[in-house]
Amino acid sequence: MLTKTKTRWWLYVLLSVLLLFVMLPFFWMVLGSFKPNSELIASPPSWLPQNPSLDNFVLLFEKAAFGRYFFNSVVVSAAVVGGNLMFSAMLGYALAHLRFPGKRIIFGAVLGCLMIPGLVLFIPQFILTANLKLIGNLSALILPFLVQPFGVFLMRQFFLGLPKELAEAARIDGAGELAIFFRVYLPLAVPAFATLGILTFLGSWNNFLWPLVVSVNESTYTLPVGLALIANGEYSRDYGLLLAGATVVVAPVIAVFLLLQRYFIEGIATTGIK
């Protein structure tokens, strides 16, 4: 009889070695962030910091204004996630369960936008933002991303999976359209919110090209922009500092990932199967 999985010990060894290599850059990053530069460029290298210190982090937050970038990243991500959850749910619900003129055109437009890469949009968006006098303002990092076609599509697909009879039953009970949306369908959408929230958070936290383009001074840098610019600037050879900066960028994401891994993995896997 055919067994479904055969345990092969050599595969465990192989996967473990692979896992070690996949994780190695992260170990090196965290360990290196506590090392002074002299230790990082020493030969032979040492894995554990000989004289662990927080100097790199202190320098990051005092000299390089990483506190400001961190704050910006948090504000932008929170606003973008909130906006996407709310607006995607509204539009997604309308496209799934309501009837109104132009519905097909709107849905077509959403799908069309889904296919346009950010590279094409950033120059016209920049001109628009400049004319709205928002360059150098944190809202320039938030407004263009408040609602994204991917989220609308995801929520529409999710709401399509919920029965129409729920709305009909509520209508017979005399509920208004707003009440049906907020009190009947929204509470059922929590799993979809988790997936969408996580994906939007990742996209926003790691976003680079647009924040780089619209940030004219330090006050609106997000973490990736701040890190890339100090790496190309005066601290480009200060490796301990750069590893500490990378740690600050990556650590919150990994923490969220470990906390919510179930939603992460399921969410990603379902986006692939349509």
Next chain:
Amino acid sequence: MYMSFTDMSRKDVQSPFAVNFIGFDNYARALGDPTFRKAALNTAIFVVVGVPLTILAGLAAAVALDKGITKARGFFRLGFYTPVITSIVAVAEVWRVLLQPDFGIINQMLGAVGIQGPNCVGDENTALLSLIIMSIWRNFGNAMIILLAGVQGVSWELHEAAALDGAGTWQRFLNVTLPALRPPLLFVLVTTSIGYLQFFEEPFVMTQGGPLNSTLSASMYTYQQFGFGKWGYAGAMAYLTFLVILIVTVIQFRVTREKD
């Protein structure tokens, strides 16, 4: 779109419609620009080499996790997926340190076993390859997750029926698993290609497009021209990249559909 047919530049920001229409000049200039050609070639190499390797690595990991082991599956899945969620800027920074020619940990480890490590990102022959390896490292977990869901969805009765007919492991993989994986494979192929065609952060952080433009990507060159204030020209290059993305995507859909 209109912008890419004009000579728009930074000074026109207040009056974006008061610019001269110059037809396809920007496009013609881009196609004749040796630097843009070099960038396009680099992007093509990055995609043609990087995409298949990323998907193969993801597929191998997915099959190994599904068929080869019974315990700790979730643990490995979590570990292999971790690089995907991290900021490219941050991990590219870490890789730049890892790949430093004289004291980077990778060359020191190679040196310990007697291999003279290359000057990875500092040599024009190996720089692009280094970026490709880093991208595979960062992205294969994404392919793995999606393909793993696909592999797990393959009906076990099909495998048993094939085994009764005398099919070996390898034959069953080719004739049962792979055909069932076509939709998720297509999805991974299309999304990975679209992402790789626009690669930008890796050279921006690790090499600034150098040495000698050997890692300059189409997106990076577009960004540079935008930075110089040549907006119409940058817009034309962005549309050229978009056109390539569109063509590649359509071809991928066509080719995979024909097999039905």
